[in-house]
Amino acid sequence: xxxxxxxxxTYEYIDRIRxxxxxxxxxxxxxxxxxxxxxxxxxxxxxxPTSLTPPRGVKFIRVVSAHQMYRVVRRxxxxxxAVIMAAAVSDFTPSRxxxxxxKRAGREITLKLAPTVDILKELGRRKGKHCLxxxxxxxxxxxxxxLKKLYHKNLDYVVLNSPTAxxxxxxxxxxxxxxxxxxxxxxxSKKQISRFIIDLLTRKRRSICCVQxxxxx
Ligand code: CTP
Numbered sequence: 001x002x003x004x005x006x007x008x009x010t011y012e013y014i015d016r017i018r019x020x021x022x023x024x025x026x027x028x029x030x031x032x033x034x035x036x037x038x039x040x041x042x043x044x045x046x047x048x049p050t051s052l053t054p055p056r057g058v059k060f061i062r063v064v065s066a067h068q069m070y071r072v073v074r075r076x077x078x079x080x081x082a083v084i085m086a087a088a089v090s091d092f093t094p095s096r097x098x099x100x101x102x103k104r105a106g107r108e109i110t111l112k113l114a115p116t117v118d119i120l121k122e123l124g125r126r127k128g129k130h131c132l133x134x135x136x137x138x139x140x141x142x143x144x145x146x147l148k149k150l151y152h153k154n155l156d157y158v159v160l161n162s163p164t165a166x167x168x169x170x171x172x173x174x175x176x177x178x179x180x181x182x183x184x185x186x187x188x189s190k191k192q193i194s195r196f197i198i199d200l201l202t203r204k205r206r207s208i209c210c211v212q213x214x215x216x217x
Pocket of ligand 1: 066085087088089091116117119120121135136
């Protein structure tokens with residue numbers, strides 16, 4: 001299987017020095033890439049800025065902003081079977097980039113933000129035969145919001161997690177598909193969670209291929 005996995009945060013630069021971002025470490029996406037690669041999948045890892053070393057054998061593409069991530073993902077989408085969006089993509093970017101450095105003025109300044117493209121939603125619109133997995137980072141009404149994302153972004157699975165996952169080696173997740181809860185994993189290592197997700201994806205992919213073969217016959 002050919003899988004594209006995104007990981008880490010994005011940086012949205014305000015000026016040459018400062019940026020908007022979040023606390024994503026990239027550990028979940030890198031763990032997924034490592035496990036998929038070990039299982040023999042062809043992996044493209046598209047990563048925002050992190051301090052992690054990419055797993056050996058994956059095609060590694062580093063990006064900075066949400067827009068760059070979108071361009072890279074869109075370019076590789078036709079050549080892959082599945083996409084796992086584990087990246088914590090920024091939803092906003094400064095409306096204006098200040099060349100140089102904004103100097104201290106001693107008074108309040110206003111930062112205008114524009115929405116970034118929802119990469120996963122765009123992929124869902126052109127789903128075709130792709131398998132799509134998204135992550136939902138929620139602070140309240142987790143199940144409801146995760147299911148909303150599953151439907152609105154046209155996903156096969158959504159992985160609900162919480163801010164405590166950020167930067168940690170472990171996470172508590174609930175994985176949903178359109179039939180409901182598939183699995184809850186409490187305080188489990190991101191490697192183990194990755195094994196489960198990659199197995200799920202492999203089985204899903206196999207069932208799609210079986211159906212296609214039956215149709216062709
Ligand atoms: N995502 C994306 N593009 C964005 C924002 C998010 O592709 N601009 C993807 C994430 O990688 C994740 C899923 O969408 O797989 C859900 O991301 P999340 O941050 O939980 O939710 P949002 O869709 O951004 O909505 P909100 O922040 O309002 O909860």
